[in-house]
Amino acid sequence: MAEGIRDKVVVLGMGCTNFGERWDASGEDLMVDAFIDCLKDAEIDKNDIGAAWLGSCMPDISIGSTALPCAKALKLPFIPVSRVENACATGSEAFRSACYAVASGVVDIAxxxxxxxxxxxxxxxxxxxxxxxxxxxxxxxxxxxxxxxxQLASGYEAKYNVPMETLKQAMAHISWKSHENGAMNPKAHLRKRVTIEKILAAPMIAYPLGLFDCCGVSDGSAAAIVTTPEIAKSIKKNQELVKVKALQIAVSSGEESICNEYDGASIWTTEIASKRAYKEAGISDPRQDISLFDVHDCFSITEFSTYEDLGISKKGKAVDDVLEGFYDLHGNGIPCQTDGGLKCFGHPIGASGLRMLFEMYNQLLGRHPEERQIKNPKFGLTHNLGGQPINNVVSINILGT
Amino acid sequence: MVGIRSFGGYVPRYRLNRGNIFKSMGWINMANIALSRGEKAVANMDEDSLTMAVSASIDCINGFDKSDLGGVYFASTTFPFKERQNAGIVAGALNMKDDVRSLDFAGSLKSGTSALIAAMEACASKGANNIVVCGSDSRLGKMGSPQELIFGEAAAAFLASDTDVIAEYKGSFSLSLDFVDHVRGSNSNFDRQWEDRWIRDMGFTKIIPQAINGFLDKFNVKIEDFSKVIYPCHYFPARKQIDKMFGLSPEKVQDTMLGEIGEMGAAQPLTMLAKALEDAKPGDKIMVVGYGNGCDVLAFEVTENITKLAKRTGISGYLANRADLKEYTKYLTWRHIIDIDAGLRSEEDIWTRWSLDWRERKTILGFCGTKCTECNTPQFPPQKICANPNCGSVDTREEYCFADKKGKIFSYTGDNLAASFDPPQIYGNVDFDGGGRYMLNCTDCELDAISVSMPVSFSFRIIFYDKIRDITRYFWKAVPKQGV
Incomplete structure (x- = not known):
């Protein structure tokens, strides 16, 4: 019987570039910057790495296909390097692969x-x-x-009979909150605070999503080095270990888009992957146990639906939680998008999942300035959603101390 | 008995007020004010002669078994393809069986009536039966030209058969004359015409009477025998002259619909015939004249069967389903008369892989999915393993056509980011009545009027035009039931 990943792998180090319109840097440059930061943080030498996984999603516009652009840019010494892609969950997929390699005992450090x-x-x-x-x-x-x-919005409006105006208010609060958080983060792309009024008055992109309901688009890279708890203890004697608690992924079977049962007001794969992740991590009540989380807020309505799909807000009730500030940084609930999320970081697809893990890692180690540090975090969850509501890939990762 | 077994019509939803055109372009030719009355029917940006022919054909064969269809004859002077049979695409969209006869009739505005004669004679000779004859045109005049004001777009279709005919075919007479009043070379998009006096005085008012008289002589009948005479000619004084020549009272002359639709090219006599059949009674005798580089004259006698044919949406139904196209510039954009900037996103290059196109022809043209023979779950696109998680059977599928189903909007949006020549691009997931779900573009609708659960039907439309390779790509779209 498989035991799952819990506590078998730890994050030894991480690196993340500034995200943004990086007209100055190539994809290769960005990888090098994230990698060098990551190596320093992990306190190891390049030659200690046993295998590597590159996540990149759009080879045509980006660095090209295969793992070669990564191996060559980082000058990795002829080790196994693989390129993985799974839509917006690509970064998380690279992380999962590296963790599995360590957990299997095939390599010490990945x-x-x-x-x-x-x-x-x-x-x-x-x-x-x-x-x-x-x-x-x-x-x-x-x-x-x-x-x-x-379309999640029209689906939700129809299923729960929530007026679009109310839904728009909740969506605006979600984007407002992320901009507040992003404004404090030097690595974020969009660092301006935005008022609810401005959000609601923005030009329409795709009904009912206005400009501020949509995340930015940017360039960036992030990296993680993972190893076993034993090796981590030997390298970082005085640092608390950030352990991998769960790595789950769920991929649509085609049922949502072809058959008629899917309700159009939720994301099935998020529900399925999160249930598996909670079990793997030993979490019985996510609303009690999760300390903070970073979800795939490609659009405000996606973040809204995810609150319910993760089992944190009750079905049909996310509006109340959002408007009460349950997900705000210093509210009385569970802070979400503490780094500013995709909303403020933009979405360099291959990097996003690792960027979210970078935030959880730093929060769990208490490395942030006081204004945005969560007190005594125990579990940090990340969520990626690639594709579209009726056809998608969802990854859920949980890190903990 | 050979004749017409059924009929259908199609008029696109958008209408452009001619005054609107004149307001923009009258400065180039003030005399065009005389042509600026009424409105013209304008194909949507995702319509062309072929899609309109399919729409009219669907209206025509509604209620008939598609497996009985023996052929499709398509007449137009504005085919999307010079090499690749247009009628073959119509046959695919109608999901006809493979062993049918298909023919394109082109080159002249009388090609519509020529197709009808050919179909009648094929049925009479037992060469083929139940042939769909469709005529459709989408002719363009240059900006500021009289043709721009005159031309309109529409289509009509008939089912030619030797069974249960509603109008018996009584014979035909043709004239073939290289009389050129309008001309369009194979590399031109726009119609070019000789002067009005030539078109009117040496064309319509000479050749149409010659052809009608030829028919009357050939069959030894009198014009008085006919209860309806259908002939194209958009010059009002010339019509008066022809009517007077034959002593035709106004109720015997079928209206051209110039004021509501415009001059419809190869479809003109066919749409007039489809309109006439809507009101025809058993015993009515109808003469149809097709005109262009000569003439075709056909005669039909309406039978008792017409009282049994279910009501078609027809020309009248589609005429009533109208929406104003307020911007003249949108018309110019839709017909690719002017080039606009639809953004870099619109420059995405999608290839047609002809081998894939052939393999998936039922999916793409016929909107056919599959139905699991184990659990009866309809699914689109076709699935090799049943998508029903409680079934999952392998290779237990049979063809299932979604084109003639109805559906309901499940979720929707109006997208200003997606590249479109008519933003916002409206699309949504549609639940098919009887089961199945698919995300489709919506067309002939406005965002404000759409809501979840709204009923939709499906229409064969242009999905994009590959400018690099000159390939018009077709698929099906959802039409929310706002009107028809």
Whole structure:
């Protein structure tokens, strides 16, 4: 019987570049910066790494396919390097692979690095090519990411009979809160505070999502070095260990998009992956046990739905939690997007999952300035959602002390 | 008995007020004010002659078994393809069986009536039966031209058969003359015409009477025998002259719909016939004249069966389903008359892989998915393993056509980011009545009017145009039930 990943792997070090419109840096440059920071933090030598996983999602616009761009940029000494891709969960997928390698006993120390260089597209929003396959290009709707996720709002409005105006208020609060948090984070891309009024008055991107309901698009890279608890203790004698508690992933089977049972007001894969993750981590009540979390807020409505799908807000009741400030940094609930989230970091796809883990890692080690440090955190959860509500990949990672 | 077994029509939803065109372009030719009355029907940006022909054909064959169809004859002077049979695409969209006869009729505005004659004679000779004859045109005049004001877009379709005909085919007479009043070379998008006096005095008022008289002589009948005479000609004085020549009283002459739709090219006599059949009674005798580089004259006699044919949406139904196209510039954009900036996102290059296209032809053209023979779950696109998690059977699928189903909006959005020539791009997930779900573009609708659970039907439309390779790509879209 499989035991799961809990406490078998620890994060030895992490690195993360500033995210943003990095006109100055190539994807390779960004990887090197994240990697060097990560190595320093881990207090190891490059030659100690037994294997590496690169997460990158858009080879055409970014660094190209295969693991070669990573191995060559980092000058990794002929070790096994693999490139993984799983839509917006790509960074988490690289992390999961590195953790599994350590947990299996095949390597002592493994590297996960994610990167994306999206701002070379020349236009706003994520590029759409390449995700769906050739047939879908010919029979699919003419979509964009905000348009696909916007449908969660019409689905939620219909299912719970919540007026769109109320939903828009809650969505605005979500974006307002993330901007408040992001403003304090020097690594974030968008660092301005925004008023609720401005959020509600923004131009429409895809009904009912306005400009501030959408996350930014940026370049960036983040990296993690993982190892066994024994090795970590021998290297970092005085540092508390940040342990991997759960690594779960759920991928749509096609049922949501083809059959008629899916309700359009939730994300099934988030529900499924989070239940498995709580079990793996030994968490019985997430609303009690989770200290902070960073979810895939590609759009405010996605974050809204995720509160319920993670089992933290009750179904149909997220509006109340949001408007009461349950998810605010210094509210009485569980702070969400303590680093500013995708909202303020933008979404260099391959890097995002690792960027979220970087926030959990630093919070668990108490490394942040007081204004944004969570007190005595125990469990930090990250959530990635790639694809669209009816067809997607969700990863849930839980780190803890 | 050979004749017309069923009929259907199609008029696009958008109408452009001619005054609106004149307001923008009247400065180039003030005389065009005489042509600026009424409105013209304008194909949506995702419509062309082919999609309109499919829509009219669907209206025509509604209630008939598709497996009985023996052919499709498509007439137009504005086919999207020069090499790749357009009628073959129509057959695919109608999900017809493989062993059918398909033909394109092109080159002249009388190609619509020529297709009808060919179909009648094929049925009479037992060469083929139950042939869908569709005519559709989407002709363009240059900005500021009289044609820009005159031309409109619409389609009509008929089922030619030797069974249960509602109008018996009585014969035809044709004239073939290289009389050129309008011309369009194979590399031109725009119609070019000779002067009005030539078109009117040496064309319509000479050749149409010659053809009608030829028919009357050939079959030894009198014009008085006919209860309805259908002939194209958009010059009002010339019509008066022809009517007077034959002593035709106004109620015997079928209206051209110039004021509501415009001059419909190859579809003109066919839409007039489809409209006439809506009101026809058993015993009515109808003469149909097709005009262009000569003439075709056909005659039909309406039978008792017409009282049994279920009501079609028809030209009248689609005429009533109208929306104003307020911006003249949108019309110019939709017809690719002017180039606009739809953003870098619109420059994404999607290839047509013809081998994939062939393999998936039922999916793409016919909107066919699968239905699991174990658990009866309909699914789109086709699935090899049943998507029902309680079933999961392998290779237990049979073809299941979604094109003629209805559905309901499950979730939707209006997207300003997606590249579109008519933003916001409206799309949503649709639940099919009878089961199944798929995300489709919506068309012929406005965002404000859409809501979850709204009923939709499905329409064969252009999904994008590949400018690099000159390939018009087609698939199906959801049409929210605002009107028809």
């Amino acid at each position: 590297l996960a690095i994610g990167v994306e260089k999206i701002k070379d597209t020349g236009y706003g929003g994520l590029p759409i090519a390449g995700f769906s396959g050739q047939l879908a290009n010919l029979i699919g709707a003419n979509t964009s990411a905000p348009g696909m996720f916007a």
